[in-house]
Amino acid sequence: MKNLKYVFVLAIVAAFTACKQDQYYLYNDIGRLQFGPNPDLIYRTTYNLADTLKTYTFYYKDATVTQDTVFFDIYAIGGTKNTDRSFTLAQEQLPNVLNAEPGKHYVAFNDPKVTKFYVIKAGSVHTRVPVVLLRDPSLKTNTPKLKFKVISDANFQLGEPNLIWRKVEFTDRLSQPSQWTASFSQYYFGKYSVTKHAFLIDATGQKWDDDFINNLYATGGLISYYQMMVKTALIDYNNAHPGNPLKDEAGELIVFP
């Protein structure tokens, strides 16, 4: 009977202590750093991996242009600080591809010309990371890849593993714009090739770069207009070259779906 009382009392105590308001999880970890999309898209989860890869070409630039800058958005996790916080980036070598060379293809991440920009300002959790690309003559024939990542240091530890790196592919030739996606190929203009890209530029007088493609999507009816224009131009080209229709650099016949 005595044991039964204990059980009963324990049950009563357990009953009254079992329910407790959930404590909100408050971030009290150290500051962490990771890349993210444009601040306008930061809370839209489908854009978490946007801008992971950027492409760039010097093709449209005047010959006097020797370098240009590509920007990526980076975010500090863990709140703001009252002081500026520098951060560290480093290149990661990719296997079996042409990796960009610091000083030749881009300004090294430890070069003082760029390290001064690798700072999260006091009171802020965001900055734009400049990656300075150099117009090396080899870009006329090559498309090196530059993968870089956040390095933990005294100010920041690493953020989510799949968000701590970014990649840029660049050349001085025409290159496939980031916005020439699989759906852009499937529904509108077919498989990308440099020859097709050059043909589009020639037929329309437009760059067919990311900005142009974004505008195609943004302006209702414009995609259809350009589809008609380039289809007509391709037919006219092939009619003007009987037996020698336009083919891409891999020898495949160029078509628009």
Next chain:
Amino acid sequence: MKRIYISLIALVALLSSCAKDHSNYDYRPKENITVKGMETSYTVISEKDNLVINPEVSSTDASAQFEYLWGIYETNVQGAVPVLDTLAKTKNLNYAVKKPAKGWVLVYRVTNKNTKYSQYFTSSINIVTEFTRGWYVAKDDGAQADLDLFLTPTNIIPESKKENIYSAVNGAKLAGQAQLLSYYTGYKSDVTGVLGNTKTLVLSTSKDVSTIYINTLKKIRTLDNAFFETPATRGPCYAFLGSSAYYLINGGQVHAISNSSLNVGIFGGRFLRDANNSPYSLSKYFMANWLTNAYMYDETSSSFVALSQGYGTSLTSVTDDAGTAMPAANTNKKLIYMGIKNTTYLPAPAYRYALMGCAIFQDKNNPAVKTISEIYADEFRMKFTNTPINATEQAYNGTNFTVPYAQENILYFSVNGNQIWSRNLSNNFEKLEYTLPAGEEVTFIRHKAYSSEAPYTYNFIMIASQTGGNYKIRMFNKASGSITGGPMVTLEGTGIAKDVLYITPSVGEGTYTTQW
């Protein structure tokens, strides 16, 4: 042990038996607020009228203390969520109407402050301008086109006229001879400051086209800026609508705005004839309305082509349906006339509309051979049922053909310049319907009907004539397809009339079928 079990069961029962009581012990009957003196609809003129409503408000709660809110939101909104704009927080409304002319919904919210109970009352508001109701006549002087507007403030009979209203508002006439009038309500423009559906009158001419904002009659776009790329060829233009698309034939080439996807009201590129970019030249005759595909005729290849919802980059060649009397492609015939007679809904699994039309052909090898074809068109197939026209029949030498849409199975046409004939397409019986006074010459025959508002309903056969550079449009009632009685409406003015359209705030894209 048994006591342990009993204790545990009691404990579980204790912990689970208590629940907060959310029951409603208020047994009063449901409150009902009543508003009298608020009509189901109002029609007011923007920038002129005051909308005055003095309602009587009562409640089943005898001690009710009311607070009020008047608001208004627009209808026919696409691409945005309509917002309720507060007009007043008083019992009575006295609103100086400023909103643009279109359809709106007036909302009256009455709240009992004692019980916090609110009830909503609504009325439809037609905000109009002097341009949003009346007969529009498309006319020209042989070189330039303009519009006349016949105002109908009380019923379908015009009481006054505004001549050359297009040039008066826009500062210049439209180049070319007038062709067709059509009316869109989903055409996109930013005339109100934001891109949205715009009630648009479309005037096509032999050299230009003008989309015109019906509230102000100001032109929205012309051939120079209605396309992503201004066409090198200027006309002749024929604007019409099909299912979810606006079409514009310019110089025999067709362009479209697909309205089933986002667009900015700009016509796209010229449709290709086929994968070889074969040359083509479309006839001025077409068959389409808001329910159907657009069917056109390529005079270069003597073939029917079609488009669905303005999609694609190439015209679709029409194929033959079972039992057709002639092929849809390479007919070797000249198209003299084509119009749409009716549509029919094809239920599951089709879920689409087929159309019945009428065409008149002349054989290219033997021009003496003419036929009338009844057309059944579904998707991209056609079936023709042909009837020869004997040289002794009036239709053989007819001009100004037209078929009424969704009416009797009849073809109207003129003979000898001033005789109006009908031909029953079911039994080929021809009948002289009307003879114009000597000296007058028919410029068009149309049928149009409107059945939405009691004082303004009509079902007219319209006969336009010209003499000495002046036009006269007589509109007749019909019975069993024949003209009955004298003209119910007569419109007169200077110039040569080519088309007429009655516009009201309630006219929509499905009201009329644009056709010759």
